[in-house]
Amino acid sequence: xxxxxxxxxxxxxxxxxxxxxxxxxxxxxxxxxxxxxxxxxxxxxxxxxxxxxxxxxxxxxxxxxxxxxxxxxxxxxxxxxxxxxxxxxxxxxxxxxxxxxxxxxxxxxxxxxxxxxxxxxxxxxxxxxxxxxxxxxxxxxxxxxxxxxxxxxxx
Numbered sequence: 588x589x590x591x592x593x594x595x596x597x598x599x600x601x602x603x604x605x606x607x608x609x610x611x612x613x614x615x616x617x618x619x620x621x622x623x624x625x626x627x628x629x630x631x632x633x634x635x636x637x638x639x640x641x642x643x644x645x646x647x648x649x650x651x652x653x654x655x656x657x658x659x660x661x662x663x664x665x666x667x668x669x670x671x672x673x674x675x676x677x678x679x680x681x682x683x684x685x686x687x688x689x690x691x692x693x694x695x696x697x698x699x700x701x702x703x704x705x706x707x708x709x710x711x712x713x714x715x716x717x718x719x720x721x722x723x724x725x726x727x728x729x730x731x732x733x734x735x736x737x738x739x740x741x742x
Contacts, residue, residue, distance in 0.1 A: 590702065590704040590705065591610075591611055591702030591703060591704060591705070591706065591707050592610075592702040592704070593608070593610060593611075593701070593702045594699065594700070594701050594702075595608040595699070595700045595701075596697060596698070596699055596700075596712070597697075597698050597700055598696055598697060598698070599684065599689075599694065599695070599696055599697075599698055602683070603683055603684045603685065603686060603689060604681045604682065604683050604684070605681060605682060605684065605698055605700075605709075606679065606680055606681050607676060607680050607681070607682055607700070607707075608700060609680065610702075611700070611702065611707055612676060612680050613676075624639075624640040624673065624674070624675055625637050625638060625639055625640065625643075625673070625674040625675075625676075625682070626638045626640070626643040626671055626672070626673055626674065627671065627672050627673075627674045627682070627684065627685075627688060628667055628668075628670055628671035628672070628688075629666060629667065629670050629671075629688070629691050629692075630692075630708055630709075632718050633692065633693070633710070633711075633714050633718060634692055634708040634709060634710045634714075634715070635684070635688055635691065635692045635694075635708065635709040635710075636706050636707070636708055636709075637674065637682075637706060637707040637708070637709065638705075638706045638707075639705075639706070642705050642706055650664060650667075670687060670688060670691060672685055672688070684709070692709060692710070692711060692714070693711040693714055694709065694711050695711065697711075697712055698710070698711070698712075699711070699712045699715050701715075
């Protein structure tokens with residue numbers, strides 16, 4: 588099965604390290620060839636996003652197709668890239684979250700890690716629950732809208 592799935596609570600140590608759940612660590616030979624490389628940056632909706640190297644490259648390729656004269660492009664690029672840091676897991680599968688990113692996401696000791704298929708998100712648990720409650724639509728309503736859009740685009 589491909590992708591990141593699941594929800595895990597972990598504790599950050601005093602140095603800002605967390606153990607990435609084993610299911611999110613590189614396990615296949617091709618994944619290990621990437622040497623456990625990730626890119627950690629500001630995510631959307633108040634979290635941090637941890638991208639595998641291949642996914643990060645796709646994001647960069649997509650951003651490179653946009654017009655740099657667009658104000659929104661420059662703003663987004665500055666925010667995304669200025670806080671981004673390359674991450675390599677240590678032998679225990681831990682990663683270091685720099686203090687500037689801890690502050691961005693309001694992370695303290697307890698961290699919620701969720702799989703989001705192509706990337707991993709790190710949340711302050713209360714912020715995640717707040718996000719869910721503020722969304723304003725049920726899981727079923729969102730699914731219906733997304734699949735209706737997908738269906739219409741194929742017709």
